[in-house]
Amino acid sequence: MSETIIPYKIYLDESEMPTKWYNMRADMKNKPAPLLNPATLEPMTVEELSGVFCHELAKQEVDDTTPYIEIPEEIRKFYKMYRPSPLVRAYCLEEKLQTPAKIYYKFEGNNTSGSHKLNSAIAQAYYAKKQGLKGVTTETGAGQWGTALSMACAYFDLDCKVYMVKVSYEQKPFRREVMRTYGASVTPSPSDTTEVGKKILKEHPGTTGSLGCAISEAVEAAVGTEGYRYVLGSVLNQVLLHQSVIGLETKAALDKYNIVPDIIIGCAGGGSNLGGLISPFMGEKLKGEKNYRIIAVEPASCPSFTRGKFAYDFCDTGKVCPLAKMYTLGSGFIPSANHAGGLRYHGMSSTLSQLYDDGLMEAVSVEQTAVFEAATQFARVEGILPAPESSHAIRVAIDEALKCKETGEEKTIVFGLTGTGYFDMVAYQKYNDGEMSDYIPTDEDLKPGFDSLPNVNR
Amino acid sequence: MSETIIPYKIYLDESEMPTKWYNMRADMKNKPAPLLNPATLEPMTVEELSGVFCHELAKQEVDDTTPYIEIPEEIRKFYKMYRPSPLVRAYCLEEKLQTPAKIYYKFEGNNTSGSHKLNSAIAQAYYAKKQGLKGVTTETGAGQWGTALSMACAYFDLDCKVYMVKVSYEQKPFRREVMRTYGASVTPSPSDTTEVGKKILKEHPGTTGSLGCAISEAVEAAVGTEGYRYVLGSVLNQVLLHQSVIGLETKAALDKYNIVPDIIIGCAGGGSNLGGLISPFMGEKLKGEKNYRIIAVEPASCPSFTRGKFAYDFCDTGKVCPLAKMYTLGSGFIPSANHAGGLRYHGMSSTLSQLYDDGLMEAVSVEQTAVFEAATQFARVEGILPAPESSHAIRVAIDEALKCKETGEEKTIVFGLTGTGYFDMVAYQKYNDGEMSDYIPTDEDLKPGFDSLPNVNR
Numbered sequence: 033m034s035e036t037i038i039p040y041k042i043y044l045d046e047s048e049m050p051t052k053w054y055n056m057r058a059d060m061k062n063k064p065a066p067l068l069n070p071a072t073l074e075p076m077t078v079e080e081l082s083g084v085f086c087h088e089l090a091k092q093e094v095d096d097t098t099p100y101i102e103i104p105e106e107i108r109k110f111y112k113m114y115r116p117s118p119l120v121r122a123y124c125l126e127e128k129l130q131t132p133a134k135i136y137y138k139f140e141g142n143n144t145s146g147s148h149k150l151n152s153a154i155a156q157a158y159y160a161k162k163q164g165l166k167g168v169t170t171e172t173g174a175g176q177w178g179t180a181l182s183m184a185c186a187y188f189d190l191d192c193k194v195y196m197v198k199v200s201y202e203q204k205p206f207r208r209e210v211m212r213t214y215g216a217s218v219t220p221s222p223s224d225t226t227e228v229g230k231k232i233l234k235e236h237p238g239t240t241g242s243l244g245c246a247i248s249e250a251v252e253a254a255v256g257t258e259g260y261r262y263v264l265g266s267v268l269n270q271v272l273l274h275q276s277v278i279g280l281e282t283k284a285a286l287d288k289y290n291i292v293p294d295i296i297i298g299c300a301g302g303g304s305n306l307g308g309l310i311s312p313f314m315g316e317k318l319k320g321e322k323n324y325r326i327i328a329v330e331p332a333s334c335p336s337f338t339r340g341k342f343a344y345d346f347c348d349t350g351k352v353c354p355l356a357k358m359y360t361l362g363s364g365f366i367p368s369a370n371h372a373g374g375l376r377y378h379g380m381s382s383t384l385s386q387l388y389d390d391g392l393m394e395a396v397s398v399e400q401t402a403v404f405e406a407a408t409q410f411a412r413v414e415g416i417l418p419a420p421e422s423s424h425a426i427r428v429a430i431d432e433a434l435k436c437k438e439t440g441e442e443k444t445i446v447f448g449l450t451g452t453g454y455f456d457m458v459a460y461q462k463y464n465d466g467e468m469s470d471y472i473p474t475d476e477d478l479k480p481g482f483d484s485l486p487n488v489n490r
Numbered sequence: 491m492s493e494t495i496i497p498y499k500i501y502l503d504e505s506e507m508p509t510k511w512y513n514m515r516a517d518m519k520n521k522p523a524p525l526l527n528p529a530t531l532e533p534m535t536v537e538e539l540s541g542v543f544c545h546e547l548a549k550q551e552v553d554d555t556t557p558y559i560e561i562p563e564e565i566r567k568f569y570k571m572y573r574p575s576p577l578v579r580a581y582c583l584e585e586k587l588q589t590p591a592k593i594y595y596k597f598e599g600n601n602t603s604g605s606h607k608l609n610s611a612i613a614q615a616y617y618a619k620k621q622g623l624k625g626v627t628t629e630t631g632a633g634q635w636g637t638a639l640s641m642a643c644a645y646f647d648l649d650c651k652v653y654m655v656k657v658s659y660e661q662k663p664f665r666r667e668v669m670r671t672y673g674a675s676v677t678p679s680p681s682d683t684t685e686v687g688k689k690i691l692k693e694h695p696g697t698t699g700s701l702g703c704a705i706s707e708a709v710e711a712a713v714g715t716e717g718y719r720y721v722l723g724s725v726l727n728q729v730l731l732h733q734s735v736i737g738l739e740t741k742a743a744l745d746k747y748n749i750v751p752d753i754i755i756g757c758a759g760g761g762s763n764l765g766g767l768i769s770p771f772m773g774e775k776l777k778g779e780k781n782y783r784i785i786a787v788e789p790a791s792c793p794s795f796t797r798g799k800f801a802y803d804f805c806d807t808g809k810v811c812p813l814a815k816m817y818t819l820g821s822g823f824i825p826s827a828n829h830a831g832g833l834r835y836h837g838m839s840s841t842l843s844q845l846y847d848d849g850l851m852e853a854v855s856v857e858q859t860a861v862f863e864a865a866t867q868f869a870r871v872e873g874i875l876p877a878p879e880s881s882h883a884i885r886v887a888i889d890e891a892l893k894c895k896e897t898g899e900e901k902t903i904v905f906g907l908t909g910t911g912y913f914d915m916v917a918y919q920k921y922n923d924g925e926m927s928d929y930i931p932t933d934e935d936l937k938p939g940f941d942s943l944p945n946v947n948r
Contacts, residue, residue: 040570112498186870206915454912457664
């Protein structure tokens with residue numbers, strides 16, 4: 033029997049693109065724990081959540097029973113501008129590694145925001161517009177989410193206020209200009225434009241910021257302004273729902289060629305990419321139809337899964353947000369200035385945390401220099417300069433492919449290549465100059481974070 | 491009769507990708523004038539050209555009779571990593587402009603080099619490798635060609651020395667790091683590493699450089715080093731040949747949906763993108779099979795077509811290269827620090843110059859602020875942040891679409907979107923801050939350039 037030739041890039045036709053998002057929670061036996069009202073410690077209702085989020089998004093946030101949710105026509109139209117994204121067969125990387133493994137990556141970087149973040153940004157902007165809002169506020173780490181949201185807001189003519197983690201703001205000056213080009217305002221966080229920002233600056237004068245701080249500021253800015261709501265690019269159930277488009281396209285592309293992956297790998301900061309990529313595969317696993325190895329990769333400097341605790345915690349440093357049950361290092365943990373700004377978050381999606389706790393997925397942590405080594409190797413043979421975040425997944429994909437080389441196994445590996453590294457050249461320069469440092473927090477370093485965990489008995 | 495639905499993006503299948511480049515010169519009645527030996531003023535032979543270029547490329551340079559040239563298998567393999575590039579229907583731009591025109595763009599920016607330059611870089615690196623060379627030298631303006639060549643050399647394990655026009659080197663510090671990540675060495679030009687560089691620095695101490703200077707340095711560095719040859723990203727016939735892959739894919743994509751364009755628009759610096767994009771269309775025009783309006787767009791600050799002379803001239807400032815007959819502002823013309831670094835070249839492809847002189851294409855020049863206005867408008871609705879170079883074509887495509895709005899004509903406009911602007915944020919920042927200047931040289935400003943033209947009677 034002759035083998036089907038797999039092209040370098042598998043594209044779906046427009047007619048094959050998903051028309052519904054898949055809500056993994058509907059098929060989970062152990063549902064992710066609900067968000068809690070920080071005052072009452074009771075589960076947040078849709079009405080309560082609607083004070084912070086758009087109403088429709090609040091509904092999506094709590095919906096753990098509807099398996100498929102229609103993608104509105106206007107969002108599908110926008111998706112068609114930059115989707116479907118290609119599923120790429122990494123022939124050149126395979127050859128370079130001399131591995132019998134078959135490596136595929138779903139490349140989400142072929143849009144100006146440079147990452148998968150646009151998938152949820154356009155959805156959130158759409159619902160904000162539909163609700164008649166004037167604008168939205170948000171935080172951004174590496175800048176990818178902020179750029180994506182700026183693009184989405186420009187498309188729907190919404191005002192966009194971005195709080196950008198200070199270390200990224202400084203390392204990525206051009207990111208700010210992309211957001212400005214799309215009409216957004218950008219403030220480095222922590223800032224003195226909010227009460228919570230002022231408080232954090234007072235307590236930690238030299239801080240380079242964190243996603244946790246920036247979230248607090250953005251939420252305060254939204255709740256205090258008429259016609260504004262807060263939007264978030266990761267962690268939330270609604271975000272994983274929108275990002276399921278990644279996994280659904282991936283699965284459809286694989287199905288077209290009867291490919292069944294053995295291992296699925298994604299980087300994990302708050303979980304938006306990983307949760308989206310694995311959705312339909314995890315769905316099959318939850319229903320007992322298939323079995324896949326699913327691996328979350330996180331930086332050794334911010335190891336929420338591998339060294340965190342599964343507990344209720346604040347999502348933000350300022351403690352203004354609802355509490356979420358998740359793998360967390362504690363909202364008091366301020367991660368080191370790792371170059372993968374998008375992975376510097378103390379917590380993790382509640383949905384993924386539950387799946388991890390139930391043994392349905394694995395997690396590994398990797399060090400920065402090894403990540404950039406993989407990034408450079410990948411760039412040179414596959415021709416794409418990857419984002420530091422995405423390169424965490426590349427590292428582990430290469431490691432798994434090298435294991436196959438040893439054992440001779442022809443495993444099929446799929447990983448998520450979430451974005452490009454065009455705005456990460458400061459980091460690449462450090463690596464090129466041999467000046468990159470690897471920081472792994474000691475148990476002592478982790479203690480303040482764990483000490484900051486709230487005492488919630490649920 | 492129901493109208494066929496045109497998707498947002500038309501992708502060819504791998505099997506539909508071109509297997510041969512198209513050599514427009516074969517169908518030209520008036521052939522482009524040959525390169526001249528600067529010492530004898532006689533046409534350069536293949537043997538003479540082989541001292542500067544790889545042998546196979548020297549042959550391609552003089553071949554004006556073979557219409558189709560096979561794309562070697564190794565190059566086609568590399569093409570499959572990032573090609574076919576999408577032909578995009580600009581539905582959102584059309585809607586924004588409220589024009590009856592149908593606008594398409596061929597997007598060449600979806601690869602890490604960020605532009606179409608990779609199409610020729612990989613071909614030139616391939617032939618250098620095949621000839622057993624150690625490495626190649628080149629110049630780069632905006633940095634796109636240098637990045638593309640670095641990627642191509644990394645793929646074939648060739649050494650790569652890049653002379654980068656000083657103004658771009660300073661405006662785009664991160665470009666250097668991308669090239670270094672791909673293993674290239676990068677020197678700002680003019681530099682004191684070459685004799686010609688030293689001479690230019692002495693004569694023009696404050697110069698921000700030009701492609702003409704950088705070419706001289708790169709040629710000197712190649713000719714003086716065993717196992718090295720010089721490669722060039724534009725102007726040359728061989729480059730237009732390789733870039734014909736853009737036009738061939740565009741035409742194949744249009745043909746799939748029975749679309750016949752009325753107007754084809756491309757930006758023109760040295761002519762690599764424009765020449766490639768129009769190739770098959772110009773072929774039909776040359777054979778009298780079809781008629782298209784073909785428009786070259788250049789910056790008002792460097793108006794080779796619209797204000798230059800059609801004459802033999804030096805290709806480089808240092809006068810070390812062969813002479814080419816072309817529309818030129820004179821090798822002594824040093825263009826202002828326009829942000830479209832890739833369009834700051836005093837001359838123009840000989841092939842395109844001949845076609846323009848024969849009245850087979852038009853040319854217009856546009857000012858910088860109007861270009862960035864078009865770029866921003868495009869970015870906000872089409873979701874792609876365009877390179878300043880590409881935005882010249884966008885400007886004229888929008889202008890033509892607005893004319894259609896006035897007349898009610900449903901013209902089909904195709905333009906080349908050559909690349910992305912991720913490394914041009916300094917320019918965007920100037921535009922965002924309202925600090926962009928529009929410089930149009932006076933006749934007086936052009937005089938030194940014209941005075942520098944050699945006295946060649948051919």
